[in-house]
Amino acid sequence: MGRLEGKSVIITGAASGIGRAASLLFTKEGAKLIAVDRSEAVKETVDQVHKAGGIAEAVIADAGSENDVRAFIDKAVSKYGRLDAIWANAGISGGLVPIAEQTVEHWQEILRINLIGPFLAIKYAMPHMIKQQYGSIVCTASVAGLKSGASGHPYAASKAGVISLVQTTAYSLSGTGVRINAVCPGLIETGMTKPVFDRAKERGTQDKIGQLNPLKRAGQPHELAAMGLFLASDEASYVNGQAFPVDGGLTAS
Numbered sequence: 001m002g003r004l005e006g007k008s009v010i011i012t013g014a015a016s017g018i019g020r021a022a023s024l025l026f027t028k029e030g031a032k033l034i035a036v037d038r039s040e041a042v043k044e045t046v047d048q049v050h051k052a053g054g055i056a057e058a059v060i061a062d063a064g065s066e067n068d069v070r071a072f073i074d075k076a077v078s079k080y081g082r083l084d085a086i087w088a089n090a091g092i093s094g095g096l097v098p099i100a101e102q103t104v105e106h107w108q109e110i111l112r113i114n115l116i117g118p119f120l121a122i123k124y125a126m127p128h129m130i131k132q133q134y135g136s137i138v139c140t141a142s143v144a145g146l147k148s149g150a151s152g153h154p155y156a157a158s159k160a161g162v163i164s165l166v167q168t169t170a171y172s173l174s175g176t177g178v179r180i181n182a183v184c185p186g187l188i189e190t191g192m193t194k195p196v197f198d199r200a201k202e203r204g205t206q207d208k209i210g211q212l213n214p215l216k217r218a219g220q221p222h223e224l225a226a227m228g229l230f231l232a233s234d235e236a237s238y239v240n241g242q243a244f245p246v247d248g249g250l251t252a253s
């Protein structure tokens with residue numbers, strides 16, 4: 001029996017990287033999935049799930065839009081009868097822009113997707129999960145939200161906000177049976193970081209990637225998916241309100 005056997009699950013940012021790896025792993029473990037992304041490529045994720053014998057439906061939606069979030073959560077509940085877990089994973093980096101050139105619009109768009117998106121997922125998932133007295137919410141933050149580094153300012157601020165949101169929400173969910181946690185990826189090879197890897201390949205410096213962490217390599221999406229699976233599943237039944245780095249030890253050094 002799979003670790004998410006029969007569970008109704010939503011994953012956002014499911015067209016690529018961590019969200020795609022999680023979609024494949026969760027459904028392999030028996031989840032019935034609503035795979036959400038604003039990119040049409042989410043249909044390829046769902047095709048891959050179906051080829052592997054899993055259950056999933058693709059929804060093209062904006063994870064930072066209140067109407068869209070309400071609609072895809074309602075869809076999961078009407079299709080599968082309940083909502084056991086949601087992984088608010090969609091995010092954008094916004095790149096490295098000097099402060100003097102950053103605009104309010106640039107900040108607002110990053111905060112809208114990276115921070116308000118998880119808030120909306122929590123807001124609309126909570127009532128269903130509280131009614132069930134059961135549920136697990138996972139949010140993707142980042143090591144950029146834990147320590148200073150070379151990330152963009154609004155990105156790092158949005159991810160620090162996600163960690164704070166998760167911690168405060170754990171208390172708001174006191175006594176409901178609903179858990180919430182964050183994962184904090186280090187450098188992971190995904191669509192988001194492709195420019196970094198492409199540049200390094202051009203310069204022949206790919207061996208230098210990931211050298212800042214004790215494992216001396218970048219992470220792969222399935223290594224994040226594994227942490228998300230643990231947090232979404234009953235194996236993490238006493239794990240709540242925490243932010244877990246999955247970073248090869250970067251934040252330990």
Ligand code: NAD
Nearest residue numbers: 013015016017018038062063090091142187188190191192
């Ligand atoms: P990715 O670009 O491969 O995947 C992100 C997915 O989110 C894409 O499919 C994109 O279309 C989708 N998305 C973006 N905005 C959206 C929106 N408004 N609505 C719906 N979908 C949207 O990148 P990834 O690395 O897999 O990113 C997943 C999460 O991991 C993000 O929150 C990111 O900030 C976080 N993260 C990644 C790294 C890394 O090194 N890759 C490090 C730290 C944190």
